[in-house]
Amino acid sequence: MKVIFLDHDGVICLSLNWGSRSKKPDYRDKTTPLDNRMDNFDEKAVKVLNKIIEETGAEIVISSDWKLHGTLEEMQEMFRTRGIKAPIDYTPRLQDLDGDLSALCNWKGWLAQARSTEIQEWLKRHPEVTHWVAVDDLDMGLKPKMRGDADWGLNNFVLTPRSNEGIKQSGVQQKIVKYLL
Numbered sequence: 001m002k003v004i005f006l007d008h009d010g011v012i013c014l015s016l017n018w019g020s021r022s023k024k025p026d027y028r029d030k031t032t033p034l035d036n037r038m039d040n041f042d043e044k045a046v047k048v049l050n051k052i053i054e055e056t057g058a059e060i061v062i063s064s065d066w067k068l069h070g071t072l073e074e075m076q077e078m079f080r081t082r083g084i085k086a087p088i089d090y091t092p093r094l095q096d097l098d099g100d101l102s103a104l105c106n107w108k109g110w111l112a113q114a115r116s117t118e119i120q121e122w123l124k125r126h127p128e129v130t131h132w133v134a135v136d137d138l139d140m141g142l143k144p145k146m147r148g149d150a151d152w153g154l155n156n157f158v159l160t161p162r163s164n165e166g167i168k169q170s171g172v173q174q175k176i177v178k179y180l181l
Helices: 043-056 072-081 102-106 110-125 172-180
Strands: 002-006 059-062 131-136 157-159
Touching: 002 043, 002 172, 043 172, 059 072, 110 131, 131 172, 157 172
Parallel strands: 002 059, 002 131, 131 157
Antiparallel strands: none
Protein backbone atom coordinates (compact mmCIF):
# COMPACT_ATOMS: atom_id res chain seq x y z
CA MET A 1 0.00 0.00 0.00
CA LYS A 2 1.16 3.52 -0.83
CA VAL A 3 -0.04 6.44 1.32
CA ILE A 4 -0.05 10.23 1.13
CA PHE A 5 -0.47 11.84 4.57
CA LEU A 6 -2.28 14.99 3.52
CA ASP A 7 -2.62 18.34 5.19
CA HIS A 8 -5.16 20.76 3.73
CA ASP A 9 -4.24 24.38 4.52
CA GLY A 10 -1.13 25.39 2.60
CA VAL A 11 -1.24 22.21 0.46
CA ILE A 12 -4.55 22.02 -1.44
CA CYS A 13 -6.46 24.77 0.37
CA LEU A 14 -4.35 27.84 -0.40
CA SER A 15 -4.12 31.30 1.15
CA LEU A 16 -6.89 32.77 -0.99
CA ASN A 17 -9.22 30.01 0.23
CA TRP A 18 -8.41 30.28 3.94
CA GLY A 19 -11.07 31.82 6.09
CA SER A 20 -13.85 31.19 3.62
CA ARG A 21 -15.43 28.85 6.19
CA SER A 22 -15.92 31.82 8.56
CA LYS A 23 -17.88 33.54 5.79
CA LYS A 24 -20.28 30.61 5.56
CA PRO A 25 -23.33 31.15 7.79
CA ASP A 26 -23.54 27.53 8.99
CA TYR A 27 -19.84 26.64 9.31
CA ARG A 28 -20.13 25.81 13.04
CA ASP A 29 -23.39 23.88 12.67
CA LYS A 30 -22.46 20.17 12.70
CA THR A 31 -25.76 19.33 11.01
CA THR A 32 -24.65 21.24 7.90
CA PRO A 33 -22.70 18.97 5.50
CA LEU A 34 -18.93 19.25 6.00
CA ASP A 35 -18.46 20.23 2.35
CA ASN A 36 -20.56 23.34 3.00
CA ARG A 37 -18.72 24.21 6.24
CA MET A 38 -15.08 23.93 5.19
CA ASP A 39 -12.78 26.04 3.03
CA ASN A 40 -12.60 25.48 -0.71
CA PHE A 41 -9.74 23.61 -2.36
CA ASP A 42 -7.66 25.23 -5.08
CA GLU A 43 -8.73 23.71 -8.41
CA LYS A 44 -5.19 23.51 -9.81
CA ALA A 45 -3.91 21.96 -6.57
CA VAL A 46 -6.66 19.32 -6.82
CA LYS A 47 -5.55 18.53 -10.39
CA VAL A 48 -1.96 18.06 -9.21
CA LEU A 49 -3.07 15.82 -6.34
CA ASN A 50 -5.24 13.74 -8.67
CA LYS A 51 -2.34 13.36 -11.12
CA ILE A 52 -0.08 12.12 -8.29
CA ILE A 53 -2.72 9.62 -7.14
CA GLU A 54 -3.28 8.38 -10.69
CA GLU A 55 0.46 7.97 -11.34
CA THR A 56 1.28 6.23 -8.05
CA GLY A 57 -1.92 4.47 -6.96
CA ALA A 58 -1.55 6.05 -3.51
CA GLU A 59 -4.28 6.27 -0.90
CA ILE A 60 -4.95 9.43 1.14
CA VAL A 61 -4.79 9.52 4.94
CA ILE A 62 -5.80 12.86 6.47
CA SER A 63 -3.19 14.29 8.84
CA SER A 64 -4.70 17.79 8.78
CA ASP A 65 -6.45 19.22 11.82
CA TRP A 66 -9.56 19.24 9.62
CA LYS A 67 -10.04 15.71 11.00
CA LEU A 68 -11.31 17.40 14.16
CA HIS A 69 -14.22 19.03 12.30
CA GLY A 70 -16.03 16.03 10.88
CA THR A 71 -16.25 12.29 10.64
CA LEU A 72 -14.25 10.26 8.15
CA GLU A 73 -17.45 9.55 6.25
CA GLU A 74 -18.16 13.28 5.95
CA MET A 75 -14.58 13.93 4.80
CA GLN A 76 -14.85 11.13 2.22
CA GLU A 77 -18.03 12.66 0.81
CA MET A 78 -16.45 16.12 0.76
CA PHE A 79 -13.48 14.81 -1.20
CA ARG A 80 -15.73 13.01 -3.68
CA THR A 81 -17.81 16.16 -4.28
CA ARG A 82 -14.59 18.08 -4.91
CA GLY A 83 -13.39 15.53 -7.44
CA ILE A 84 -10.72 13.80 -5.33
CA LYS A 85 -10.34 10.14 -4.40
CA ALA A 86 -11.82 9.72 -0.90
CA PRO A 87 -9.38 9.37 2.02
CA ILE A 88 -9.20 5.95 3.67
CA ASP A 89 -8.45 7.12 7.21
CA TYR A 90 -7.38 9.82 9.63
CA THR A 91 -4.15 9.76 11.60
CA PRO A 92 -4.83 9.25 15.33
CA ARG A 93 -5.19 12.33 17.49
CA LEU A 94 -2.18 12.98 19.70
CA GLN A 95 -4.27 13.21 22.86
CA ASP A 96 -5.60 9.69 22.18
CA LEU A 97 -2.12 8.11 22.11
CA ASP A 98 -0.54 6.39 25.09
CA GLY A 99 2.48 7.88 26.81
CA ASP A 100 3.52 11.21 28.24
CA LEU A 101 3.52 13.65 25.35
CA SER A 102 3.01 16.76 27.48
CA ALA A 103 6.51 18.04 26.68
CA LEU A 104 5.36 18.74 23.12
CA CYS A 105 2.97 21.41 24.33
CA ASN A 106 5.82 23.43 25.82
CA TRP A 107 7.72 23.79 22.57
CA LYS A 108 6.92 26.39 19.92
CA GLY A 109 6.98 23.81 17.11
CA TRP A 110 4.66 21.46 18.96
CA LEU A 111 2.06 21.23 16.19
CA ALA A 112 4.58 19.97 13.63
CA GLN A 113 6.03 17.50 16.12
CA ALA A 114 2.58 16.35 17.21
CA ARG A 115 1.49 15.78 13.61
CA SER A 116 4.74 13.90 12.94
CA THR A 117 4.07 11.67 15.97
CA GLU A 118 0.51 10.98 14.77
CA ILE A 119 1.80 9.91 11.33
CA GLN A 120 4.45 7.66 12.86
CA GLU A 121 1.81 6.03 15.05
CA TRP A 122 -0.47 5.43 12.05
CA LEU A 123 2.42 3.78 10.20
CA LYS A 124 3.14 1.49 13.20
CA ARG A 125 -0.47 0.33 13.05
CA HIS A 126 -0.32 -0.33 9.30
CA PRO A 127 2.69 -2.52 8.42
CA GLU A 128 1.19 -3.14 4.97
CA VAL A 129 2.41 0.32 3.87
CA THR A 130 5.36 -0.01 1.50
CA HIS A 131 5.73 3.61 0.34
CA TRP A 132 4.53 6.80 1.96
CA VAL A 133 5.00 10.56 2.05
CA ALA A 134 3.70 13.34 4.28
CA VAL A 135 2.84 16.64 2.57
CA ASP A 136 2.36 19.68 4.78
CA ASP A 137 3.11 23.38 5.12
CA LEU A 138 4.40 22.69 8.66
CA ASP A 139 8.04 21.61 8.62
CA MET A 140 7.97 18.02 9.81
CA GLY A 141 11.27 17.04 8.21
CA LEU A 142 13.73 15.04 10.30
CA LYS A 143 15.25 17.26 13.00
CA PRO A 144 18.64 16.64 14.64
CA LYS A 145 18.97 16.51 18.42
CA MET A 146 19.10 19.91 19.99
CA ARG A 147 19.89 20.67 23.63
CA GLY A 148 19.23 17.11 24.77
CA ASP A 149 15.90 16.80 22.95
CA ALA A 150 15.07 13.57 21.17
CA ASP A 151 15.25 13.33 17.41
CA TRP A 152 11.91 13.82 15.71
CA GLY A 153 10.51 14.35 12.27
CA LEU A 154 9.89 12.41 9.12
CA ASN A 155 12.28 11.21 6.43
CA ASN A 156 9.54 10.94 3.80
CA PHE A 157 8.37 14.50 3.90
CA VAL A 158 7.64 17.25 1.35
CA LEU A 159 7.26 20.82 2.56
CA THR A 160 4.90 23.24 0.80
CA PRO A 161 6.02 26.50 2.46
CA ARG A 162 4.39 28.97 0.08
CA SER A 163 0.75 29.27 1.14
CA ASN A 164 -0.36 30.62 -2.23
CA GLU A 165 1.21 27.72 -4.20
CA GLY A 166 0.96 24.61 -2.02
CA ILE A 167 1.19 21.36 -3.92
CA LYS A 168 1.34 23.33 -7.22
CA GLN A 169 4.73 24.77 -6.27
CA SER A 170 7.49 23.96 -8.73
CA GLY A 171 9.14 20.62 -8.00
CA VAL A 172 6.73 19.53 -5.25
CA GLN A 173 4.83 17.03 -7.39
CA GLN A 174 8.07 15.36 -8.46
CA LYS A 175 9.29 15.07 -4.86
CA ILE A 176 6.02 13.46 -3.75
CA VAL A 177 6.03 10.95 -6.62
CA LYS A 178 9.66 10.04 -5.89
CA TYR A 179 8.70 8.83 -2.39
CA LEU A 180 5.75 6.83 -3.73
CA LEU A 181 7.44 4.92 -6.58
